Amino acid sequence: MNIEHLDEPRLLFAKGTHICPQRGIAEYGVFDQSQETRRNAIYIGGVGTAHCVELLGKWVERCRGVIAAASDVKQENLRLPFCGFNRDSGFGADINFSTDLSRSLKNSEVKEILDIENRAERVQKAIDYYYENIKFLAQNRHVDVIVCVIPEPLFKVIATEERSSEDTIDANEPKYEELNFRRALKAKAMPLGKPLQLMRQVSLDETKTSGQQDDATKAWNFCTALYYKSGPTIPWKLEQGTAKASSCAVGISFYRSRDRQTLSTSLAQIFDELGNGLILRGTPVEIDKDDRIPRLSSQQAHDLLIVALNEYRVALRTFPARVVIHKSSNFSEEEIDGLESAARAMKIDAVDFVTVMDSKLRLFRDGNYPPYRGTFARLDEQRHLLYTRGSVWYYQTYPGLCVPQPIELRIVRSEESPSFIAREILGLTKMNWNNTQFDGKYPVTLGCSRKVGEIMKYLTESDTPQIRYGYYM
Structure with a gap:
C-alpha cells in the first residue's frame, strides 16, 4: 500500500x-x-x-x-x-x-x-x-x-x-x-x-x-x-493551473420517489471554472431484481450527458476538453458505453470514470488523532482511499465528533493519474457554499446531487426544475 x-x-x-x-x-x-x-x-x-x-x-x-x-x-x-x-x-x-x-x-x-x-x-x-x-x-x-x-x-x-x-x-x-x-x-x-x-x-x-x-x-x-x-454570485472558486485544458465535472446519483417504489437519476454538473452548478433531472431507471442496484441504460446515459454538455456549451460557448464523471455506485458496461458515445458525439478528447463511495476500511496514525485530511492510499490500480475528513493541520485539531470515514475512489477509466483525480475530488469537497468549514466529505458533484434528489422527488413531471443549486441547498 x-x-x-x-x-x-x-x-x-x-x-x-x-x-x-x-x-x-x-x-x-x-x-x-x-x-x-x-x-x-x-x-x-x-x-x-x-x-x-x-x-x-x-x-x-x-x-x-x-x-x-x-x-x-x-x-x-x-x-x-x-x-x-x-x-x-x-x-x-x-x-x-x-x-x-x-x-x-x-x-x-x-x-x-x-x-x-x-x-x-x-x-x-x-x-x-x-x-x-x-x-x-x-x-x-x-x-x-x-x-x-x-x-x-x-x-x-x-x-x-x-x-x-x-x-x-x-x-x-x-x-x-x-x-x-x-x-x-x-x-x-x-x-x-x-x-x-x-x-x-x-x-x-x-x-x-x-x-x-x-x-x-x-x-x-x-x-x-x-x-x-441571492445569485448570480459566487463567494470563492478553486484555484486552477493554466497548464490543464478546460474540464467539466459531472455527478450522477439516484433518488427515490416519495412512495419509494421507483428510482430516478439526478445530475449536478459543475459547468465552468467559477464553480457554477447546473441541475438536470434524469429519468426513472430499472432495478435489477437480483442485486437491487440502480443502473442507467446505455441510451439514458447517452441522453443525460448530451443534455449536460449542450448546457455547458450554452454557458461557455464551447465544449470542455475533458469530462470527469463521478457516480455513487459502480459503473455498468452499458453506462460506460452510453457516456462514451455521448462524449464522442460532442468531440470530447478525454473522459474519466470514477466511482465515489464510502469505505469500511480505516487507517490509523500515531497518537490520539485520526489521519490527516488529504491522506491518500493506493490499494491497487483501481481502488484508492481518500480522507476528505480527518485531522486538519490548519485547524490544529480534528474538527469532527465521530471517527472519520474515508471515501473509496474506484477509477474505472482515466486519462489522468490517480493522484490528480484525488486532488480534483479533494478540491470539489470545498465547493459547498452552505458551509464555510472546508473539510466536506463528498465532492460537490455528488453532495449536490443528493441534495437535489431530496427536493426533486416533490416535483411533478410537468414542473420545471430550477437549474441553480441555490434552490436546493
Whole structure:
C-alpha cells in the first residue's frame, strides 16, 4: 500500500488565495467582488410569526457588523470572528431586511396547525400557510432570498426523521409516502424564482445556546449561504493551473420517489471554472431484481450527458476538453458505453470514470488523532482511499465528533493519474457554499446531487426544475 498526503487545495478570492473560506473572504473579499455584473446589496424577505420575524431582524442587524469568535476556543483558525456583512467588509455588499420585506404567520394559524392530529394534514397545512406568504413576497416585494423561520412548537410537530439510503430500494420495506416539510416547501415555492432559507426559531434566540453553534460560526454559514443564493454570485472558486485544458465535472446519483417504489437519476454538473452548478433531472431507471442496484441504460446515459454538455456549451460557448464523471455506485458496461458515445458525439478528447463511495476500511496514525485530511492510499490500480475528513493541520485539531470515514475512489477509466483525480475530488469537497468549514466529505458533484434528489422527488413531471443549486441547498 502506497500512502501520500495531498496538499490542501487553495481557493481564489477577489484579491488573493487561501485554503480557508472564512479567512479568504475576510482578508481578500468574495471572488466576484470585482465583477461589474454583481450587486452591492441583497434584500432578504422573512416569513414566520411576529416574534420570529423580530428575532430575524435582530440577527440580520448583528450580521451587518463584526461578531467576535467564541472565547473558549483554543484553535483560533477553527473559529474565526465574523467579518460583518456590509459594503466595506469581505462581502462587499449590504444586507437589507425590514418589516416591509416580511410577512407574519398568525399565532391562531400556528395553533390551528398544532391542533391537527393527523401528521400528513398538519404538515400540509403548514406548507400552505408558509407558501401563501412566500408567494406574496416573491410577487410583491423586491427580495432576493426568503428566510422562513419555524417556531419551536411548530417545528416539533412537523419535523421528519431521515429514512434510509436514497440509492437502493428494499423490496421488503413497508410502503409509505414521504412528506418532508422542508423538501416539499422548497419544491412548491420553486416556480416563484426565489430561493428559500429555512431556520428554526431557536437558532435566532440569543437566550438559547445549548446545542447551538457559536454566533460567529453561525453568521459565517448563514451569510455565505444567503450571498450565494441571492445569485448570480459566487463567494470563492478553486484555484486552477493554466497548464490543464478546460474540464467539466459531472455527478450522477439516484433518488427515490416519495412512495419509494421507483428510482430516478439526478445530475449536478459543475459547468465552468467559477464553480457554477447546473441541475438536470434524469429519468426513472430499472432495478435489477437480483442485486437491487440502480443502473442507467446505455441510451439514458447517452441522453443525460448530451443534455449536460449542450448546457455547458450554452454557458461557455464551447465544449470542455475533458469530462470527469463521478457516480455513487459502480459503473455498468452499458453506462460506460452510453457516456462514451455521448462524449464522442460532442468531440470530447478525454473522459474519466470514477466511482465515489464510502469505505469500511480505516487507517490509523500515531497518537490520539485520526489521519490527516488529504491522506491518500493506493490499494491497487483501481481502488484508492481518500480522507476528505480527518485531522486538519490548519485547524490544529480534528474538527469532527465521530471517527472519520474515508471515501473509496474506484477509477474505472482515466486519462489522468490517480493522484490528480484525488486532488480534483479533494478540491470539489470545498465547493459547498452552505458551509464555510472546508473539510466536506463528498465532492460537490455528488453532495449536490443528493441534495437535489431530496427536493426533486416533490416535483411533478410537468414542473420545471430550477437549474441553480441555490434552490436546493
